[in-house]
Amino acid sequence: MNNYIYTDSLRLQELVYGLKIKEVMTRDIFTLPLRAKMKEAKQILKKNHITGLPVVENSRVLGMISMNDVINALEKGSMEEPVTEWMSRDVQVLSEDMSLSFAFSAFNKYPYRRFPVVDKENRITGIITFRNINLALINKLSSQLNELEHSSGENIAAERISGFTKVYTIRQYDFENGGKASAEIKKILKEKKLPDTVVRRAAVACYELEINLAAHSIGGMLGIDINSRRIKISSSDLGPGIENVDKAMEAGFSTASEWIRSMGFGAGMGLPNVKKVSDKFNIHSESGVGTMVRSVIYINNQ
């Protein structure tokens, strides 16, 4: 237990530079024609639970309509007006062949929550959001971890009959919902009739990581991957990153605000607690880029 690894093979930067935007982006996207009205934009956003739409002519992106634009138009009773009256014309697009690191830079540089992606002929081919990046990094890291396990001979008899994988989006400062994902995961683990100590350790790791995402990151993803041999919990965010990981692993060290402390958190025990309940633990963080944490708990290792 408590095998604390800073593993070179899991370096965040390598993952970021190794992926292209087109490997990560959403390809099935909704767009608006120039002649569309604001009420149509509203319908598409609402029906598909999305927050932004590119306005397109001949596959070229001419503008973006956001949920804010729709709310503003709604307040002014302008839903019959064309989207061209309300769209942002200063649209930043990303090329699909760019490294994912360009998307990181774009999200840091611009206030946008999504970027249209274009091909070499400047035709729209997709959209990229934080969620795309987080999901891709979790998947990539998960497969790397599987390779590591396989190479160490640990995965030979692993059955996936009772397997379960899920990724949860955790929003910054969302303490109203903070802990819901962990509660659901705990319930799933109990339903699988895993040993109580395993369920408890996994639930604690999930909860501490979930609260860390809400309290310390700009939002991120919490992933759970279960097979018959182990529970793997992953957390991934896109910032702000930890300046000094060694310090963050010290019991009692915390950068939490008074507000977060007033809720009973910020004792500087979050990451040390995750490490304590894990059989394998690794963390990698880059200041200004993001943080990834992996916790593995073996099911028959009690």
Add this chain to the structure above:
Amino acid sequence: MKLSEIIKASGFNVFYTPGDTENINISSVAVTELLSDLLMNSSEQLLLITSLTTEQTVRSAGITDVKAIIITNGKTAGKGMKIIAGDLGIPLIGTEMSNYETALVIGRLIKDI
């Protein structure tokens, strides 16, 4: 010791209970204002004494299988706390006493068994 006996002997206020407190046994007590401390407590049949009144207090209690929460210093449980407690089946109890006084009272009760 049964939770119902603790409530009866101490005169605590019951803010929420999922049902019969007769069937809830308490064998250990944690007094804390830090949820990370609670998360590391692996005692069974645990009673939590705290003055924290956040929703996360109940969520943390759910993660660690806490059997009941006593909220001290005359604080009351808000709607959010009660909803989560309802989902998780964790009784919420209140007292005017401080954490220390509450722990003393319950400590004496358990000692007298």
